[in-house]
Amino acid sequence: MNNSSASGISGQLLQALQDRTPTLWCNPYYQLRSAVVLPEEAGSPAQAHDRLVRHAKVLGNLFSELSRSHGQVSSPLLSVPRLREVLLPEGDDAGSWFVKADHDLPVAGSVKARGGFHEVLCLAERLLQENRKPGSSLPALDSAQAHDIFSRYTVAVGSTGNLGLSIGQIAKALGFHAVVHMSADAKQWKKDRLRARGIEVIEHAGDYARAVQAGREQAEQDPYGYFVDDEHSAALFMGYAASAQELAMQLAQAGRPVDAKHPLFVYLPCGVGGAPGGISYGLKHQFGEHVHCFFAEPVASPCMLVQLASDRSTPLSVYDIGLDNRTEADGLAVGLASPLVAPLMRDMLAGVFSVADERLFVDALRFHETEGVLIEPSAAAGFSGPNWLLRSEAGQAFLARHGLDRNLAEATHVLWSTGGSLVPAAEHQRFQEQGRALMQADADAAWGVPD
Numbered sequence: 197m198n199n200s201s202a203s204g205i206s207g208q209l210l211q212a213l214q215d216r217t218p219t220l221w222c223n224p225y226y227q228l229r230s231a232v233v234l235p236e237e238a239g240s241p242a243q244a245h246d247r248l249v250r251h252a253k254v255l256g257n258l259f260s261e262l263s264r265s266h267g268q269v270s271s272p273l274l275s276v277p278r279l280r281e282v283l284l285p286e287g288d289d290a291g292s293w294f295v296k297a298d299h300d301l302p303v304a305g306s307v308k309a310r311g312g313f314h315e316v317l318c319l320a321e322r323l324l325q326e327n328r329k330p331g332s333s334l335p336a337l338d339s340a341q342a343h344d345i346f347s348r349y350t351v352a353v354g355s356t357g358n359l360g361l362s363i364g365q366i367a368k369a370l371g372f373h374a375v376v377h378m379s380a381d382a383k384q385w386k387k388d389r390l391r392a393r394g395i396e397v398i399e400h401a402g403d404y405a406r407a408v409q410a411g412r413e414q415a416e417q418d419p420y421g422y423f424v425d426d427e428h429s430a431a432l433f434m435g436y437a438a439s440a441q442e443l444a445m446q447l448a449q450a451g452r453p454v455d456a457k458h459p460l461f462v463y464l465p466c467g468v469g470g471a472p473g474g475i476s477y478g479l480k481h482q483f484g485e486h487v488h489c490f491f492a493e494p495v496a497s498p499c500m501l502v503q504l505a506s507d508r509s510t511p512l513s514v515y516d517i518g519l520d521n522r523t524e525a526d527g528l529a530v531g532l533a534s535p536l537v538a539p540l541m542r543d544m545l546a547g548v549f550s551v552a553d554e555r556l557f558v559d560a561l562r563f564h565e566t567e568g569v570l571i572e573p574s575a576a577a578g579f580s581g582p583n584w585l586l587r588s589e590a591g592q593a594f595l596a597r598h599g600l601d602r603n604l605a606e607a608t609h610v611l612w613s614t615g616g617s618l619v620p621a622a623e624h625q626r627f628q629e630q631g632r633a634l635m636q637a638d639a640d641a642a643w644g645v646p647d
């Protein structure tokens with residue numbers, strides 16, 4: 197489906213996507229006051245937040261890494277003035293920049309801890325309710341009685357790596373049999389880490405969608421099987437959405453208001469869309485018309501951009517427009533956007549930009565050199581967002597269209613960094629060498645990002 201009328205994507209945009217030219221697409225359907233709400237049974241960001249808080253003590257008991265946060269699944273908000281200086285020099289209009297450090301979330305080392313922990317806690321609560329004996333009280337989630345119930349069940353998931361680390365570890369710790377179906381692009385160290393913790397890893401030759409499908413099929417045949425469905429799960433989505441309350445508190449503590457005079461711009465790496473979609477949903481519910489969320493995707497895997505720009509209700513994958521979905525950003529190597537999330541983003545998402553792999557390595561290196569923080573390349577996908585917004589024609593037109601060009605000096609920009617604290621040192625070394633080699637080869641290159 198290589199032509200514009202068949203895909204529904206405008207000719208110029210389609211050409212840029214097919215040429216793998218980094219591109220900002222601003223959503224023509226964007227509504228500042230998007231009022232999309234999931235059905236009641238999906239719960240709310242506040243309920244998901246309460247659930248994670250309610251079980252903090254149990255999480256702290258299960259994982260020593262969570263003791264410093266008293267069992268809270270939370271990450272710091274880092275002020276990054278030096279990173280800003282390097283990424284956007286001469287940026288008088290660039291406002292204040294922060295990194296939301298989900299790469300540092302304990303246990304799973306990525307944003308996937310939020311959704312993954314939330315969904316397995318929902319399942320655990322449900323199983324205890326279902327197995328409750330009349331007249332008896334519910335056992336604690338980490339009690340021997342609960343462990344005995346959970347050990348009868350298998351929790352399975354399909355993953356490019358990081359969701360597997362999250363679901364596998366929380367499920368195993370509660371006593372479930374945990375199975376992670378991994379795609380070919382999943383990194384070896386992620387598989388090794390899971391296996392070392394007694395989690396079953398099944399490898400698949402195909403891409404992420406193949407791993408998910410295989411996991412789904414296997415779980416369907418097992419009456420005691422539960423499949424965490426990354427492409428459709430509302431429980432995962434709400435776990436990510438719970439982060440909005442945390443960010444609101446941290447921005448308030450940092451003295452950053454979010455209102456008509458102080459807009460908030462958030463840049464989120466996107467794979468299938470669950471994590472960035474859930475966070476955007478939570479943020480829109482928290483801050484309404486004053487927050488504007490952008491997704492960032494690799495040039496080989498811009499699945500959400502393709503789906504939203506095609507303006508179709510039927511699925512359109514990156515393969516359909518001739519891309520190969522091959523990227524070093526393993527967590528973002530997804531060919532088809534979540535059918536749950538894409539429609540929800542139709543009027544809620546401000547836009548999507550695509551990022552060259554070179555830029556991911558260079559931005560991850562810049563983060564380390566300026567602020568001393570190590571992340572994986574996928575997690576740096578959002579870092580070119582402010583340049584797109586403030587320095588490109590499309591970004592400036594977006595700001596003018598929504599009356600956001602008047603208060604830019606007072607704006608807050610949050611770059612969501614989504615994974616990396618568990619990456620082995622040798623891998624980080626390799627990422628940095630690659631970043632350095634790219635910078636030396638072409639110190640002025642911005643890899644398609646306006647500068």
Ligand SMILES: Cc1ncc(COP(=O)(O)O)c(C=O)c1O
Nearest residue numbers: 358467468469470471527614615
């Ligand atoms: C580091 C990292 N960032 C972002 C994402 C994107 O999350 P989602 O696939 O839910 O869009 C992933 C997904 O695995 C990831 O591993």
